[in-house]
Amino acid sequence: MKPYSPWLLNTNAMLNEAGKKPLYETTANGYRFGVYDLADSCWLVANWPGGSRIAFRLAYSPNDQLDININEKQNGLVIQISSMIGKYEVTVELPNETCPVLRYTTTLTTAAPLLFPFWPRDIVPLGTSSNDLLAEGEILVKQVGTRSGQLYIKLTRPKAGSFLYLQNLTALADYNEATETSAAETVGGEWPEVGFALPPTVKNKPLEAGKSYVLSDAIVAFSEEVAAEEVAMTKQYLDLLAAVYLAMPKPATNYKHWPDILQKGLTDLIDSPGCWSQVDGNHYFNAYVCDYATPPEIMVQLAVLLPLLDYVEWNDAQLMVMKKIKDGLPAFYDEKLKTIVRWHPKLADKLKGEEEQKEPMTMDSWYLHHPLLNLSRLALKGDEAAKKLFLDSLDFSIKVAHHFNYQWPVFYKLDTLEVLKAETQPGKGGEKDVPGLYAHVMLQAWELTGEKRYLAEAEKSAQKLIGLGFELFYQANNTAFSAGAILRLYKVNKKEIYKDLSYLCLANIFRNVRLWDCNYGYGKNFPSFFTLFPLNDAPYSAVYEEQEVFCALHDYLRHAEDVDLHPSVRLLVAEYIRYLVDRASYYYPTMLPKEMLQDKPKIGEVDPNLWIALEDLQDGWEKSGQVGQEVYGAGNAFGILPRHYMQAQDAGLMIYTDYPSYGFSAKVKQRVHFRLAGDGRLNCHLMIVKTGPAKLPEVVVTLKGNKEPLSGKKVANGNLEYEVPGNAELIIHWNHGK
Numbered sequence: 001m002k003p004y005s006p007w008l009l010n011t012n013a014m015l016n017e018a019g020k021k022p023l024y025e026t027t028a029n030g031y032r033f034g035v036y037d038l039a040d041s042c043w044l045v046a047n048w049p050g051g052s053r054i055a056f057r058l059a060y061s062p063n064d065q066l067d068i069n070i071n072e073k074q075n076g077l078v079i080q081i082s083s084m085i086g087k088y089e090v091t092v093e094l095p096n097e098t099c100p101v102l103r104y105t106t107t108l109t110t111a112a113p114l115l116f117p118f119w120p121r122d123i124v125p126l127g128t129s130s131n132d133l134l135a136e137g138e139i140l141v142k143q144v145g146t147r148s149g150q151l152y153i154k155l156t157r158p159k160a161g162s163f164l165y166l167q168n169l170t171a172l173a174d175y176n177e178a179t180e181t182s183a184a185e186t187v188g189g190e191w192p193e194v195g196f197a198l199p200p201t202v203k204n205k206p207l208e209a210g211k212s213y214v215l216s217d218a219i220v221a222f223s224e225e226v227a228a229e230e231v232a233m234t235k236q237y238l239d240l241l242a243a244v245y246l247a248m249p250k251p252a253t254n255y256k257h258w259p260d261i262l263q264k265g266l267t268d269l270i271d272s273p274g275c276w277s278q279v280d281g282n283h284y285f286n287a288y289v290c291d292y293a294t295p296p297e298i299m300v301q302l303a304v305l306l307p308l309l310d311y312v313e314w315n316d317a318q319l320m321v322m323k324k325i326k327d328g329l330p331a332f333y334d335e336k337l338k339t340i341v342r343w344h345p346k347l348a349d350k351l352k353g354e355e356e357q358k359e360p361m362t363m364d365s366w367y368l369h370h371p372l373l374n375l376s377r378l379a380l381k382g383d384e385a386a387k388k389l390f391l392d393s394l395d396f397s398i399k400v401a402h403h404f405n406y407q408w409p410v411f412y413k414l415d416t417l418e419v420l421k422a423e424t425q426p427g428k429g430g431e432k433d434v435p436g437l438y439a440h441v442m443l444q445a446w447e448l449t450g451e452k453r454y455l456a457e458a459e460k461s462a463q464k465l466i467g468l469g470f471e472l473f474y475q476a477n478n479t480a481f482s483a484g485a486i487l488r489l490y491k492v493n494k495k496e497i498y499k500d501l502s503y504l505c506l507a508n509i510f511r512n513v514r515l516w517d518c519n520y521g522y523g524k525n526f527p528s529f530f531t532l533f534p535l536n537d538a539p540y541s542a543v544y545e546e547q548e549v550f551c552a553l554h555d556y557l558r559h560a561e562d563v564d565l566h567p568s569v570r571l572l573v574a575e576y577i578r579y580l581v582d583r584a585s586y587y588y589p590t591m592l593p594k595e596m597l598q599d600k601p602k603i604g605e606v607d608p609n610l611w612i613a614l615e616d617l618q619d620g621w622e623k624s625g626q627v628g629q630e631v632y633g634a635g636n637a638f639g640i641l642p643r644h645y646m647q648a649q650d651a652g653l654m655i656y657t658d659y660p661s662y663g664f665s666a667k668v669k670q671r672v673h674f675r676l677a678g679d680g681r682l683n684c685h686l687m688i689v690k691t692g693p694a695k696l697p698e699v700v701v702t703l704k705g706n707k708e709p710l711s712g713k714k715v716a717n718g719n720l721e722y723e724v725p726g727n728a729e730l731i732i733h734w735n736h737g738k
Contacts, residue, residue, distance in 0.1 A: 007120040008134075008193055014038050015045065015055055015124070016132040024070045024077065028094035031222060033102075035079065040064045042081060044092065044104060045126065049224060052135050052160030053126040056218065057195075059088040059106055060120070075099075086111040095222070101247045105171070106216040113206040116179070116198050122216065123151075123165065123195030128158055134192050135160070140233060141470055141511050142188040145539050146619050148515040149187035151194060152237050154226050161224040164240035167196045168248050169516035170529070171217035176520040178213070179205045182619050183516070184539075219244045230469055231500045234507045235566060237470075241510060242568035245575070246681060251517050251529050253582035253658060255687055255721070258645070261585055262311070262637035264611040269304070270321050272610060275631050279346055282328035288628035289612055291604035294358070295347035298332040298340055299367055300632040301325050302374035303544065307551075307635030309381070314642035314666045326385065332371075333389055339396035340375075340389060341414060342367050361415050365408035365431045366478050369441050372397060373481065376444035387448070394445055398457060401438055406461045408434040424474065431474040435464040436482020436505060443485055455492070462486050465501055473508035473536050476545040480509060480552035487559050502556070503566060509549065510572055512536060522596040523620025526586035530579035531617070540616035540624075543587040543633035550580050551639045554660050557677050561662050567679065574678030574726055578658045581644060584636055587613035589625060596623055603628035645689070646672060651734055652692035653699070659684035659726060671733040673704075678726025686730070688712065688720040696720065697734045704729035 014020070015036060022034030022045070032047035035058075042059040059066065061083035069080040075096055081088035086108050093103040125135035141152035149167030169183040176183055181199035189195060196216060207213055221240040227233040269275055274290040276283055284296035285304055305325045312319055332340045341363075343351065348360035357364045372393060378386035400408075403417050409430040411420040423429055442458035445451070465472060465482065473479045483505035490498035514531040517523075534545035553573050589597055589608045597608055606614065606625045615630035646655040648668050655672065663674035678684060688699050701710045701722055712720035724730065 004134075005120065005193055008124055011038065011041070011043070011055065011057075011124045012126060012132065012134055015043065015126055016129070023068060026094070028075075029096055029100055031095065033094060035068075035070060035077070037066060037068050040066065042066055042068055042079065042088075042090070043124075044102075046102065046220075046222065047129075048155075048160035048222070050158060050160040051128045052155050052158045053129065054135070054155075054163065055124040055126055056102075056104065056220070057120075057122040057124075058090045058092070058104055058216075059083070059108075060122075061085045084111065085114060099247050100221070101243055102218075102220040102222070103247060104216070104218055105214065107212050107214050109212045110207050110209050112209050114209075115201045115204060115206050117200050117202075119198040119200070121189050121193055121195035121197045122218075125155070125192045125194070137191055139188075139191055139194065141237065142194075143185060144512075144537060145533070146182065146184045146514055146518065147512055147533060149183065149196065150241075150511070150515075151187060152240065152511075153191075153194070154233075156226065159226045161222060161226060162236060162240070163223065164221045164237070164244055165195070166219050166241075166244045166248065166515065168217040168219060170249070170251075170519060171214040173517075173519035174211075175207065175213045175215065176620070178207050178211075179203070180521075180621065181205075182621055183518070183520075184619060219248050230467060230504065231497075233469070234500065234504045235568075237507050238503065238510070238566065238568040238572065242571050245515065245572065248515070251527060253578060253685065255656070255658075255685065255715070255719075256582065256585045257689075257717075258581075258585075258637055258641045259654075261588070261611070262641050264590075265588070265613075265634060265637050266319075268611045269631070269634050272607075272612070274605065274607070274610075275612065279328070279344055280331065282331065283324045284328050284344065285325070285631050285634075286604070287632055288601075288604035288615070288630055289607060289610065291628065293350070294603070295350055296328070296344040297342055298329065298344075298371045299342065301329060302371050303548075303632040304634050306374050306377055307547070307638035309378070310551075310642045311638040314645075314647075326383075329389060330385065333392065337396060337415060339368070339393040339414075340371055356411060356421060361413050362411050362420060363414045364411055365434050366437055366475060368397060368400065368414075369434065369437045370478075372441045373437070373444065376441065376448060379448055380444065390445075391449070394454075397438070397441065401457065401461060406435050406438070406464045407432075408438075428471070431478075432468055432472050433465075433474045433479045433482050433505070433508075435461040436485055437478045439489070440481045440485035443488055458485065458489060459493075462489055462498065462501065465504065466497070468504070470508060470511055472504060473512055476509065476512065476532055476534050477548035477552065479505050480549040480556070483509070484552055484556040484559060487556060487563070491559065491563070499563070503569060506556075506569055506573070510576075513576065514541075518620045521620030522618070522623065525592055525596055526617065527579075527583050528617065529583075530576055531583065532576070532580075540618045540622075540626075542615050542627075543584070543613040543630055543636055544615070546580060546584065546587075547633065547636045547639045550577060550584075551635075551643070553577060554643050557660050557662070570677060570727070571679035571682065574659050574676075574684075575682065577660050577677075578684055581640055581658045584640060587617065587633065587636060589614055589629065592624065598623045598625040601625055601628040605629070642666065647691075648672075648734070649691065651697050652690060652694050653696055653734070654689040654691055655732060656687040656689050657684060657724075671731070673729070673731050675729045676724065676726055680725045680727045682726050683723045684726055686722040686724050687715075688722075688732075690718045699732065699734045702731050704731060 067082040136157035375390040439458040446454035534542040
């Protein structure tokens with residue numbers, strides 16, 4: 001028999017007592033809800049139409065007798081509870097047609113200084129009222145590290161449905177600050193012991209007496225569907241997440257002037273000696289500032305070059321640094337193996353093996369394909385040298401794919417293909433999203449050459465993603481590239497499975513984000529809402545992966561412009577991009593107080609005055625920049641500026657939106673018409689940005705179909721700001737004569 005905790009067994013028994021009456025009962029949106037008093041705890045029980053029940057704990061005071069007072073309010077309840085540890089106030093917002101989710105927020109005003117050495121989890125799966133057996137279910141997604149405080153669960157006995165539970169961990173900042181605890185790993189558990197538990201106060205830092213603290217702010221979306229197949233689970237997760245997202249409080253975003261940020265970053269990238277090394281007369285970017293011990297890597301060179309290319313195409317600029325990078329690329333081609341290699345061959349023998357991958361012939365599986373992807377982008381723009389490197393390496397890439405049957409390990413030897421590390425962890429498999437990255441490379445080869453064998457390779461590889469579920473994600477940028485590649489496959493052959501597989505990739509992205517703001521400790525110094533983590537177990541966010549995901553999602557929306565895209569996908573992709581544009585400037589150490597920066601990083605040096613991004617932003621109690629200052633994350637600003645600013649230089653203005661848009665034009669004259677991405681239930685910012693000394697001309701902004709122009713608000717530096725709905729068509733024109 002499976003063991004259970006006393007808290008779970010006792011709660012289940014008491015809520016299943018014959019004749020147990022609720023203090024309050026109502027029906028909302030087809031679900032029945034009851035409030036129950038269990039002496040030392042107060043519970044809200046949700047009843048599915050199919051009969052199963054889930055209990056959510058609203059308040060708890062061990063070995064106590066609560067005094068509960070319930071008052072109705074519009075669409076919900078306010079519950080006042082007296083206890084020995086203080087006074088609770090619980091607000092309950094019940095689901096309705098407009099907002100089909102449950103939300104309950106519990107605030108405690110403490111009666112004395114309090115320590116919490118232990119707190120039981122707050123969800124009990126009760127099963128049906130006619131049976132005291134606990135419901136059986138499966139946890140499909142739960143919190144990892146400081147990612148979203150989420151649980152996505154399907155109930156398998158009785159087959160009542162599914163639900164997504166999310167703790168708004170932003171609201172717990174006062175608790176975390178007072179107790180010096182982290183919100184990491186607070187939502188999860190093993191079935192049936194699931195839910196949220198307050199982090200224990202192991203440092204003996206108490207809550208103050210007489211002060212109010214939020215102890216829980218939970219939002220729950222319900223479904224009567226028990227998704228059995230991968231496609232159904234993917235869409236259900238995205239839909240439930242979008243429903244919760246619409247209902248949760250979200251921080252405001254603030255305009256950052258990216259043209260200035262870009263210029264500072266460009267100057268430091270070019271002029272700072274710590275960013276460069278020389279080999280055989282060629283110049284190469286270091287991976288990290290002042291990292292002279294590691295040989296140059298081809299991925300690093302191309303990861304900076306491609307965003308620079310985005311910028312010069314947008315600005316009609318000429319950057320000599322681009323030629324400097326390109327001149328050094330042919331040195332990475334190995335004539336014997338007939339492929340590009342990771343490390344510069346002339347310095348590969350400097351590698352000392354202090355990390356698993358730092359051996360001359362050790363290949364990290366994704367590292368072979370990522371440079372090929374960037375070379376293909378250059379080739380498609382007419383760069384003949386890049387085209388030759390790309391095409392000359394393709395047969396080797398295909399040979400590797402066939403050798404591993406399109407299922408790549410973590411590390412292998414480039415010359416012998418011997419597997420050096422098969423799995424990320426025992427039983428977890430290798431780099432599971434690499435089949436999608438390889439498919440992307442093959443699609444680029446097909447587009448470049450027209451040879452159908454490359455299209456066939458892309459399809460064979462994409463098929464290996466089927467069945468991976470929420471374990472597909474290995475590295476964020478590779479998963480995002482996979483989403484776009486597979487959507488392209490769908491557009492080529494109209495097989496619905498590929499569109500659905502692209503959703504699976506995106507669902508894996510969104511389960512690895514942080515839908516809360518870490519407003520405790522050092523986290524108070526930078527926004528972190530909707531942060532994406534680079535690996536499925538990484539403890540920090542990383543600039544390089546985030547900026548590449550940002551660009552990949554823009555590309556995904558571009559390919560999806562004429563696709564009937566799932567609505568929750570449109571909503572979540574646009575919102576991630578909006579918050580990235582707001583957050584990304586805080587990767588630069590110049591934006592952060594020096595006391596939160598790591599003095600001695602793992603690699604190279606951290607210069608707090610240098611506009612080169614830190615690799616890592618950590619949990620609020622950890623210093624950031626622990627890995628180093630990441631030169632190959634320099635694409636940050638160069639990715640954002642060309643995708644979010646339209647230039648009208650002769651009018652002294654630029655048009656900026658923090659949502660991506662369709663019909664975007666780098667340069668505009670007098671009038672522009674474009675459509676925003678996203679969902680009309682959420683708003684984004686539109687800015688008319690002044691670029692010269694003169695005042696802005698008269699600008700008229702209208703939504704298509706509306707005669708009345710929108711009213712803009714004058715903000716700093718003479719700019720105009722508008723709040724506009726997602727998925728809106730905008731028409732903007734101005735008078736050059738004023």
